[in-house]
Amino acid sequence: MSASGGELSSAMPENIDDSSARSVLAEGLLELFKPCVEEIDDKVSAVRQSQVDLRQQIDSLAEDLRKVSDAQQVPVELEPYVKKLNNARRRVMLVNNIIQNAQERLGKLQQNISKETSRRKTLLQESPTGSLSK
Template structure:
């Protein structure tokens, strides 16, 4: 396979991967947003449960629920870190794809050909 054929194939692969990476990046961004919203709701629920558990006339023992909620908050934090790392890697991959695409395009359509056409 000649160098130009490889370059054309690489450029094609880059163009095929670009939309996939962009879509995954967008979905990861949406997951991070929903994780943030979930974290806020858990914090609000945590405050309500703590307030209720401090009342003397509380009809239910809420300590176990408060503990479960605290564990859930920790798990959400861990998941959020994983998702954030994935998004950062996707961002780097997207940048690399863009750079490779620009390089391949420059090789396929050298600028000196444009000046010769005029």
């Protein structure tokens, strides 16, 4: 059993300490999360665009209903529908604001991941234990 332990310790560089192992682990985690954050950011952007499109469609439909209501000889009670559309528009705008805030937070998270990754790479390149070829 001690022979296999000796083989293991000789296979690993003696100058790697816990902090460099943590740095490598942290860098790996950052690289793991970065694509996920970018994908979520892309999806949030797509949802925001669809929210904008939906709001425009609601505005257009509300305007069309107003025109129809104004053009009718016999008054058609469209006011409840216009109110419903306005309520839907308001909810869409609220959701859009929530999504926009989430996207801003994702952007900040993505920037922090990039900064931390760069910082870790710089630290690993500068440290004498950062290179395994020595």
